[in-house]
Amino acid sequence: MGELMKRTGTVLATLAAGLALAPPAAAAAPPASDYPDAQLTDVQATGTGCTRGNTVAVTSNGGRALDVIYSAFHVESGAVPADDGTTTWIPRASRHCRVSLTLTYLPGWTFALTAYGLRGTATLAAGSTGRRTAVHHVDGLPAPMASTRDLAGPMDGAFAMYREAAPPVYGECGRPRRWELSNTATVDSGDTAKATRDEVMLDSTSLGVYDKYHLAWRRC
Known part of the structure; x- marks a missing residue:
């Protein structure tokens, strides 16, 4: 278990640095006057699967996405070694x-959560099951967005969850919005x-395992 934490901690630091420094994938960042400066x-971060010390949240893709990266979020059952x-x-x-967290931005802008994609990995023997449940609330949304992914063994690999907001709901102009x-x-x-x-992992053991929340911006 100590080796796993050391490995995931190293990957977390590398991934967080890359996300923070990488330019937007589609194009260069627009001039400051045309950017919401999110x-x-x-x-x-609190809970049995995370703390502030092993969880990172960063904006990416020029402020058009929010990424959440875990390094100690995994659960085991069955024959668990001590x-x-x-x-x-x-x-x-x-x-x-x-x-x-709170997302702040310049006056004259507003945003909507348009979709999210969540990833993880699972190792399950035949007859074993796993589940990931996600509930997300952003100030201004009429109701939380919730998703559940059921997993069944035998399984040894990655899984993903994706949901679109229909329709996206834009918030009050220029007001910081709290996320849960x-x-x-x-x-x-x-x-x-x-x-x-058996194990379900949401850790960043590879560069493809993290949660991404897609945002759309517009002037108001």
Whole structure:
């Protein structure tokens, strides 16, 4: 487990630096007078699957996306090894993470959340199951956006969730908006002990595993 944390921590630092420094994919950033200057403030991360120290939130693609990257968000069940070399049977387990932040920007602009894409990886033996549940609320939305992805073994690989806002809802002009992003990962190995370990990971163990929220901007 110590080696996993060390590896994911290194990938997290590399990914966060790349996202922060990379130019927008589509085109160069427009002049400052034509850019909303989106900034994240008061970022908090709490829960059994994350803390502020192992979770990063950054804007990307010229302010047209928000990326959330985890480095310690994983849950295990089944034959789970301990640091002392012993193995404990855990029939089912769950972890959650709540990220809250404020998105600020220049007067004369407003934005809407248009879609989000969430990724993870899972290793599940035959008969085992996993689930990821996501609930996202942005100030000004009439109701939270919620999604659930059910997973079933045998499985060893990546999974993704995607949802579009229909229709996108733009907020009050120039007013900072608070976000609440809540994610839960669960895994169930069943009641019959087996010599296998099941796991659902939302960690940045590869550069393709992070959550992306797509934004549309317009003048108001």
